[in-house]
Amino acid sequence: MIELHPQVIEKDGKKEFAVLPYDEFVRVQEELEDYEDLRQLREAKEQDKEALAITLAELKKELSEK
Structure with missing residues (x-):
């Protein structure tokens, strides 16, 4: 967790902005x-789960048959 040191700027008594040191x-x-x-x-990765896939052995077999 990053430790932050914000400066809060209020407008009309309400918190309006938080200013952080640049490095933070x-x-x-x-x-x-x-x-x-x-x-x-x-x-x-989730989308890949739905993708059609074959094993390397299946690919080699398929290519050797052509």
């Missing part, structure tokens, strides 16, 4: 990119 922002951005990569990988 970069770490959060990298974590989000890693998460997105992982999400896309899991999605691709």
Whole structure:
């Protein structure tokens, strides 16, 4: 877990913005990119489960018959 040190800016007594030190922002951005990569990988793996596949032995046999 990333430890964050935000500065909260209020407007009319309500929290409006959170400002992070730049290095913390970069770490959060990298974590989000890693998460997105992982999400896309899991999605691709799930789609592959439905794909038609044959074993290498089956492919070799099929190619040798031609």
